[in-house]
Amino acid sequence: MPTTLTDTPSGAESLILDLHGKYLEEARPPEPFKGLNLASVRRFETLKFPHPKHDLFSFVNAKELAWTRFQLQRDSRIGKDIVRDHVYPGCEKSVLVVADGTFRPDLSDRSALPSQVKVSSLREAVADPAIARYLAETIESENDVFAAINGAFFSDGLYLEVEPAALVEAPALILYISSGSASHPTMTVPRVLAKVGRHSEVKIVVKYAGAGGNYFVNSTQDFILEENSKVLYTHIQADPFESWSFAKDRVHLNRYSRFHGVNVYSGCKLARRHHEVHLEDSGAELKLDGVSVLTGREQAHNLVRVHHEAPQCASAQHFKNIVNESSRSSFDGSVIVNKGAQLTNSDQLINNLMLSDDAHADSKPNLMIYADDVKCTHGSTVGQLDEEQLFYLNSRGLSQGMAKSLLTRSFAESILGEIQVPAVASDLRGILSKKLEADHA
Amino acid sequence: MLEIKDLHAGFEGTEIVKGISLTVNKGEIHAIMGPNGSGKSTLSKILAGHPSYEAMGGTVTFMGKDLLELSPDQRALEGIFLGFQYPVEVPGVNNAEFLRMAYNAKMARQGKEELDPLDFDDILDEKMKLVGMDPKYKDRSLNEGFSGGEKKKNEILQMAVLQPKLAILDETDSGLDIDALRVVANGVNKLVNQDNAIILITHYQRLLEYVKPHYVHVLSKGKIVKSGDKSLALDLEAQGYDWLTPIPK
Numbered sequence: 001m002p003t004t005l006t007d008t009p010s011g012a013e014s015l016i017l018d019l020h021g022k023y024l025e026e027a028r029p030p031e032p033f034k035g036l037n038l039a040s041v042r043r044f045e046t047l048k049f050p051h052p053k054h055d056l057f058s059f060v061n062a063k064e065l066a067w068t069r070f071q072l073q074r075d076s077r078i079g080k081d082i083v084r085d086h087v088y089p090g091c092e093k094s095v096l097v098v099a100d101g102t103f104r105p106d107l108s109d110r111s112a113l114p115s116q117v118k119v120s121s122l123r124e125a126v127a128d129p130a131i132a133r134y135l136a137e138t139i140e141s142e143n144d145v146f147a148a149i150n151g152a153f154f155s156d157g158l159y160l161e162v163e164p165a166a167l168v169e170a171p172a173l174i175l176y177i178s179s180g181s182a183s184h185p186t187m188t189v190p191r192v193l194a195k196v197g198r199h200s201e202v203k204i205v206v207k208y209a210g211a212g213g214n215y216f217v218n219s220t221q222d223f224i225l226e227e228n229s230k231v232l233y234t235h236i237q238a239d240p241f242e243s244w245s246f247a248k249d250r251v252h253l254n255r256y257s258r259f260h261g262v263n264v265y266s267g268c269k270l271a272r273r274h275h276e277v278h279l280e281d282s283g284a285e286l287k288l289d290g291v292s293v294l295t296g297r298e299q300a301h302n303l304v305r306v307h308h309e310a311p312q313c314a315s316a317q318h319f320k321n322i323v324n325e326s327s328r329s330s331f332d333g334s335v336i337v338n339k340g341a342q343l344t345n346s347d348q349l350i351n352n353l354m355l356s357d358d359a360h361a362d363s364k365p366n367l368m369i370y371a372d373d374v375k376c377t378h379g380s381t382v383g384q385l386d387e388e389q390l391f392y393l394n395s396r397g398l399s400q401g402m403a404k405s406l407l408t409r410s411f412a413e414s415i416l417g418e419i420q421v422p423a424v425a426s427d428l429r430g431i432l433s434k435k436l437e438a439d440h441a
Numbered sequence: 442m443l444e445i446k447d448l449h450a451g452f453e454g455t456e457i458v459k460g461i462s463l464t465v466n467k468g469e470i471h472a473i474m475g476p477n478g479s480g481k482s483t484l485s486k487i488l489a490g491h492p493s494y495e496a497m498g499g500t501v502t503f504m505g506k507d508l509l510e511l512s513p514d515q516r517a518l519e520g521i522f523l524g525f526q527y528p529v530e531v532p533g534v535n536n537a538e539f540l541r542m543a544y545n546a547k548m549a550r551q552g553k554e555e556l557d558p559l560d561f562d563d564i565l566d567e568k569m570k571l572v573g574m575d576p577k578y579k580d581r582s583l584n585e586g587f588s589g590g591e592k593k594k595n596e597i598l599q600m601a602v603l604q605p606k607l608a609i610l611d612e613t614d615s616g617l618d619i620d621a622l623r624v625v626a627n628g629v630n631k632l633v634n635q636d637n638a639i640i641l642i643t644h645y646q647r648l649l650e651y652v653k654p655h656y657v658h659v660l661s662k663g664k665i666v667k668s669g670d671k672s673l674a675l676d677l678e679a680q681g682y683d684w685l686t687p688i689p690k
Contacts (some may be wrong), residue, residue: 392525397550406534410534
């Protein structure tokens with residue numbers, strides 16, 4: 001690593017290219033993965049690491065990450081114990097474990113998932129030409145350099161398919177666990193592809209956690225929703241502080257399909273989520289919510305691009321950030337209403353709660369409208385805890401610390417309350433409370 | 442119980458309360474009346490410890506302790522309760538959970554066992570019946586979207602749960618229709634006993650038809666200009682506040 005860093009990480013690409021050469025030699029990915037990896041590394045070379053003014057990275061400084069010399073995780077240390085620690089009550093028999101980027105049937109238990117839910121590795125799934133084609137098209141059109149890095153190194157992943165007209169009761173928990181390494185930083189590239197058939201409904205919970213730190217989990221997740229299907233999605237970022245946690249979620253919504261995502265961030269050294277959503281046919285609905293609770297030097301960044309591509313679709317986003325101490329959050333969201341997407345309904349709201357003078361929250365809500373009969377709103381607020389509310393609670397005997405913690409939790413509650421899996425919501429409430437209490441003690 | 446001596450207090454450097462002295466004993470109900478801007482609300486806020494208000498002179502002793510030295514939560518735990526003129530809406534904080542936290546803070550202070558939600562629920566049901574409140578308000582966010590009357594009832598409910606030694610009810614009657622007023626007054630009457638005391642702060646006499654004070658004080662321009670029994674309230678109702686001028690020192 002050079003001792004002085006220039007403002008742009010130009011040149012840092014060579015670290016990834018070196019690693020890629022080694023990867024091809026050692027891992028010898030089979031086709032079609034090798035072809036996809038090569039196509040993706042070419043995308044990477046074109047896209048390059050972001051310069052500070054890059055419009056997908058307005059508030060994210062990826063310089064340190066770009067200059068870190070990663071190794072690929074070879075020896076996974078993930079066992080049943082750590083899996084057990086992270087499984088939510090009610091998900092014990094519907095848990096799919098992706099350990100260091102690889103789907104591990106031996107650590108998973110899918111016995112509560114009905115037979116209409118097909119689970120396999122991506123290696124098996126690519127035998128279907130449609131899936132191989134989807135992956136190739138996605139890689140060719142990738143605009144996010146970190147997702148391109150994922151594409152350059154992946155040679156497996158998890159494939160989930162829900163057959164048409166299936167009502168899946170048990171929430172499918174996808175657990176990403178990274179081993180980390182004390183000796184050198186490691187990178188893993190999990191990839192999940194989920195296809196939900198017509199008239200089906202499924203709850204998917206995704207959790208990112210780590211055994212140790214010092215890792216870069218760089219995942220992509222694609223959701224394809226067919227006509228009139230519904231996905232209730234909860235995404236939990238709970239990596240240890242000494243990690244980089246990046247994800248790109250891509251959602252394709254067909255006619256009358258609905259996707260409701262709740263994204264919860266605990267923050268880490270650098271957490272970033274890129275949500276790319278395409279409302280492709282009329283009547284599709286997106287609801288995307290998020291809450292981050294950050295302390296210390298934690299960071300969590302959201303980039304949202306919602307593409308309204310058909311008439312009569314609706315999208316609503318509500319993100320809340322609680323930033324304390326020297327933490328940092330950002331929200332950069334654009335809603336793009338394409339020509340012809342008439343009668344679009346779109347709302348976007350970001351609320352930031354600042355608990356200290358050193359904390360930092362950036363918001364950039366944005367609308368790009370190319371149709372003339374639409375209803376779109378966007379807004380952003382920044383504030384502190386309300387003095388009158390604090391006094392009210394104090395006047396009933398609650399200490400300043402208790403009152404602050406209660407009000408901060410209540411700020412997060414409107415998002416946590418949207419989570420459709422009660423055990424997950426109550427676990428998250430507990431984690432957030434602990435985080436807030438540690439601070440206000 | 443409460444002894445206020447020559448209290449001067451105000452808001453952002455402006456003196457609003459200009460020398461009030463008042464003694465409240467156990468078992469007494471005091472009404473403080475006065476026109477708008479006379480300092481009624483400032484007095485209630487300074488007693489409860491609102492951070493935006495400051496004492497500029499004088500002393501306040503409550504149960505032998507210097508009240509002005511205590512933080513708002515300590516005052517509450519000592520037994521002071523302020524019924525707000527405008528109860529604050531706190532979205533996302535569950536009404537029942539909040540009440541239990543407040544109740545348990547008091548229990549912890551008294552070295553008693555804290556209650557779990559189930560046990561507390563029994564107490565809450567009983568108190569809600571007492572103040573005529575629909576149980577559905579347990580699961581709502583604290584005061585959020587409550588009507589004016591329900592907000593005031595919720596204040597009396599909190600008072601019933603916390604059982605303060607001294608309750609200061611700041612314009613609890615304002616904005617209530619006659620039915621709500623009766624319910625609120627009824628709740629207050631059921632909570633009064635020989636061991637506690639109440640200060641009713643009000644602009645109108647009509648609350649005093651339902652809650653009978655032992656003493657009535659008239660506040661004007663930051664001073665108590667007249668004290669008497671409940672007949673004073675009737676005079677005020679008949680003649681308004683204009684006939685009262687501050688007593689020269």
